[in-house]
Amino acid sequence: VFLLRKVLIASTTEYHLGLLKAKLAKYRAQLLEPSKSSAAKGEGFDVMKSGDARVALIGFPSVGKSTFLSLMTSTASEAASYEFTTLTCIPGVIEYKGANIQLLDLPGIIEGAAQGKGRGRQVIAVARTADVVIMMLDATKGEVQRALLEKELESVGIRLNKSKPNIYFKPKKGGGISFNSTVTLTQCSEKLVQLILHEYKIFNAEVLFREDCSPDEFIDVIVGNRVYMPCLYVYNKIDQISMEEVDRLARRPHSVVISCGMKLNLDYLLEKLWEYLALTCIYTKKRGQRPDFTDAIILRKGASVEHVCHRIHRSLASQFKYALVWGTSTKYSPQRVGLTHMMEHEDVIQIVKK
Ligand SMILES: Nc1nc2c(ncn2[C@@H]2O[C@H](COP(=O)(O)OP(=O)(O)OP(=O)(O)O)[C@@H](O)[C@H]2O)c(=O)[nH]1
Ligand SMILES: [K+]
Numbered sequence: 001v002f003l004l005r006k007v008l009i010a011s012t013t014e015y016h017l018g019l020l021k022a023k024l025a026k027y028r029a030q031l032l033e034p035s036k037s038s039a040a041k042g043e044g045f046d047v048m049k050s051g052d053a054r055v056a057l058i059g060f061p062s063v064g065k066s067t068f069l070s071l072m073t074s075t076a077s078e079a080a081s082y083e084f085t086t087l088t089c090i091p092g093v094i095e096y097k098g099a100n101i102q103l104l105d106l107p108g109i110i111e112g113a114a115q116g117k118g119r120g121r122q123v124i125a126v127a128r129t130a131d132v133v134i135m136m137l138d139a140t141k142g143e144v145q146r147a148l149l150e151k152e153l154e155s156v157g158i159r160l161n162k163s164k165p166n167i168y169f170k171p172k173k174g175g176g177i178s179f180n181s182t183v184t185l186t187q188c189s190e191k192l193v194q195l196i197l198h199e200y201k202i203f204n205a206e207v208l209f210r211e212d213c214s215p216d217e218f219i220d221v222i223v224g225n226r227v228y229m230p231c232l233y234v235y236n237k238i239d240q241i242s243m244e245e246v247d248r249l250a251r252r253p254h255s256v257v258i259s260c261g262m263k264l265n266l267d268y269l270l271e272k273l274w275e276y277l278a279l280t281c282i283y284t285k286k287r288g289q290r291p292d293f294t295d296a297i298i299l300r301k302g303a304s305v306e307h308v309c310h311r312i313h314r315s316l317a318s319q320f321k322y323a324l325v326w327g328t329s330t331k332y333s334p335q336r337v338g339l340t341h342m343m344e345h346e347d348v349i350q351i352v353k354k
């Protein structure tokens with residue numbers, strides 16, 4: 001009896017916690033709604049997307065974001081020893097391996113940014129539109145900076161270096177809640193899932209856990225507007241710390257150590273950034289000729305043959321008959337494919353017009 005009581009108490013706590021988290025997530029979702037005052041100010045935050053990918057520089061004031069932008073691009077962004085030197089979004093372009101990567105310098109953010117401290121909300125709104133976030137940290141300051149910034153981004157639905165939870169979720173018109181899982185669940189139960197759904201006024205849905213997810217991850221799936229983003233933690237100013245410290249920071253997951261002041265390790269950072277962007281390079285080939293490996297078409301992951309056509313010429317998709325593709329995206333090389341075929345990194349394509 002005692003044991004049963006303990007189990008019951010434990011699961012009651014679990015339900016309360018699950019429910020509380022659902023409520024909190026709802027409250028936080030409201031924070032994501034654009035506030036009129038910050039939208040009205042504008043202040044150059046509506047920077048046009050350009051190039052093949054977008055990288056946002058997020059960090060506390062004076063960690064060296066602007067110094068970095070000025071080093072890596074031909075754009076100059078004012079850098080100074082005082083905090084909040086940068087007040088708007090300043091775009092630059094990194095040219096690397098034939099790709100144009102848009103790098104955005106942003107104002108420094110501080111704790112409470114998501115709630116509207118400083119220009120935090122605008123900065124975070126820009127971060128959401130990026131393909132990769134570079135979280136720049138001052139190597140001379142403690143680890144607490146990193147945790148605080150992670151919390152700020154988490155609180156507005158940005159998930160760093162995580163993949164989308166493998167849960168199938170489909171709201172329905174009727175039929176109640178059907179719950180299934182393909183794996184043993186240690187953090188969620190059918191009852192908890194139901195409670196959480198009720199909190200969101202969802203009474204009919206199909207739910208299938210294909211992974212041992214937490215209640216938070218399930219809430220993320222229901223809320224739906226989460227962004228799953230690769231993030232590189234870049235520790236700057238390593239010219240100011242001990243060798244032991246450099247060694248320790250460099251070994252942290254997803255981390256790169258640099259010194260903008262001494263121009264140290266910047267090429268390694270570029271290599272890592274390229275890896276995190278995971279862009280798809282496609283080579284074209286004319287009939288009876290070798291592929292042109294000198295000029296790749298660079299696309300985001302998940303690009304189709306149609307995307308390739310648009311990149312070559314605006315009207316090509318309408319004249320398209322079929323394409324021959326060599327590479328990992330096809331079973332045979334070459335394989336005849338249509339416009340919807342999904343391309344993979346380093347595929348070769350030959351397009352045949354009508
Ligand atoms: N020692 C050292 N100082 C650096 C390094 N990189 C930048 N700094 C200095 O750090 C200070 C702040 O640099 P900024 O580039 O203005 O920093 P920021 O992150 O853009 O700052 P805000 O725009 O105010 O948020 C400047 O005095 C830079 O010279 C570095 O690698 N080592
Ligand atoms: K500064």
Ligand SMILES: [Mg+2]
Binds near residue numbers: 106
């Ligand atoms: Mg700056």
